[in-house]
Amino acid sequence: MRRWLVDVILVGAMVLVGLLVWAGQQRPPDRYLEKIKAAGVLRVGLDPTYPPFETIKDGKVEGYDAELARAIAADLSVRVEFDTLALDTLYDALAAGKVDMLISALPFVYERQADVRYSAPYYQAGQVLLVRAGDKSIGSVADLRGKRVGVELGSAADTQARLLARTAMPDMQLDSSYNSPQEAMATLSKGELDAAITDNTSAQAYLRDHPNSLTLPTPPITDEPYVVAMPVQATGLSASVDATIERLRASGELGRMMGLAGH
């Protein structure tokens, strides 16, 4: 009798635990997502002064981020509405509920996660190493010893390159005299440098305009992902945005949308 009772209690406990596990996996309803769908509008905040990510042309918001916003809205079956704001007011607008999300070349900020929910990264804006296409002598940063490396004076690439030159690569021949990333890359193309370091956006633009001239032998040497920012409780919305980004990435559309060379 007592054994029978123990078995019943055990089975009952297992069923209860199973139900609780199932309940724990359920997402609470996302009022943000429901509100967007009910209104039929996705309100996106951005600072339209940062081409090629966002700019205003003929009164219309254009750029990489605008395209991504339109794709996200399409997947939600709503239309997109852009709210153009100053960069330093974006997060306030999100907190105040004036916009549903921010898509504005925003870097991932660890400390902000108490207040906002970030999407998966959709763009890598870090610094990249470029060499001439076909040059197999440089396969990593470690191969820069003794090499001539060009950067734009004062740029983030310059900061990184000077750090390398002071620490791991004291014999790297760093030339920080270039007035733009394009100038450094053009000099590299002509064979007057062995490598250049620039931001990825400038590199991709050059590679698009000069196919087969230069190549990126390594992943970015600094990690600067751009992400979409949403309210921290917007779990359903965030899942939808991540699904759109993943769909675009898998199809190769994200690369085309973000102006990556070769797409």
Added chain:
Amino acid sequence: MLLRSSTGEFQTRLYAFVILFASLAALLAGFLPRFPVPQPPPTPTPTPIQNPRSEVQNQKIGLHTRLTDEPDPDNIKREFTMLRDMGATWATEFFPWAYIQPSDRNHFDWAHADMVADAAQAAGVTLLVRIDSVPGWARPANSTWKYLDRDHYQDYGDFVFAFVSHFRGRISHYIIWNEPNTSAEWGQRPPDPAGYSDLLKIAYKLAKEADPTCEVLLAGLAPNLEREGSAVALDDLTYLNKLYDAGAAPYFDAVAVHAYGLLSPPDDPSSPRKLNFARAEETYKIMAAWDDTAKPVYITEGGWNDSPHWSYAVTPPQRVEYTLGAYRKAEADWPWCKAVCLWASRFPKPQYTYFDNYSFLTPHFIPKAVYLEVQKYATGQ
């Protein structure tokens, strides 16, 4: 009871308990809040600057530090050491009244201010100390910490007296308030030159009482072209004239100037209707008009920004060139200017806005090119 059962029953129940335990673990995992847990960026290995503290060629080089929010004593020392290594002998720093006398008139917390002052002194950097920001007990509820009414001018003056007394022998330059010609820095009220002039009189007398040898600086004014009646600000040159009109001249020993270049190079000629680095000359012309040129000028903020994300920014190479040009110009052409403290040395944490592109050092003390180029110039490398 369970363990005394036959072997088969024992194993069955043991499996059941294992499953139950695993389920409980899954339950706990299921209810844990789900959030991304990327790690904070790693702190890079410190990169010592090898340049010796040689004599600098230009004794006017300085930067504005932003150590108000830096709690780490080692970082405070390191920042001043790196400033000195760059060739800077001056630094502007902000000491909020509200941080040092936060609770009432009778209690002071000097710990952080002492750290900053001692680190600057040890590095051989002369501080230009800006004092403002009102503690809660000295202003009405729902006012900003830049709001100071006349009833509390004496409290501010008493604080200046206490501050100057405390730092006598360690600090010698005091800036009374910051940009009072903007409503934001004047407690969300219209700029009031006569009101600021009265505050200056009280603060000056008490500072001199505490240390007769100290130098009291007129607040740096925000360069702008706003006309009278603007809700935002009053043109800095108009404001300065009004201060002289109000009889403020005997109550400052020197003038602080904010000299931002925005999109113009340092040699862009000055004009009362232009905002550029050389606008400092317009301030000096007004001082001359009031026969007050015996007093020196200190640039306590200024410089260029190279963010691609801000429409008033220049390119990175221009920022380097203009910054060097500004220090050179002050040295060669402005004998009346004793120091050029550009904004800003370093922010303890990234701001993630265009503001980050004003700094000379990253939060992790990695020198930017502008720092290294100024160092080359200053140390004659």
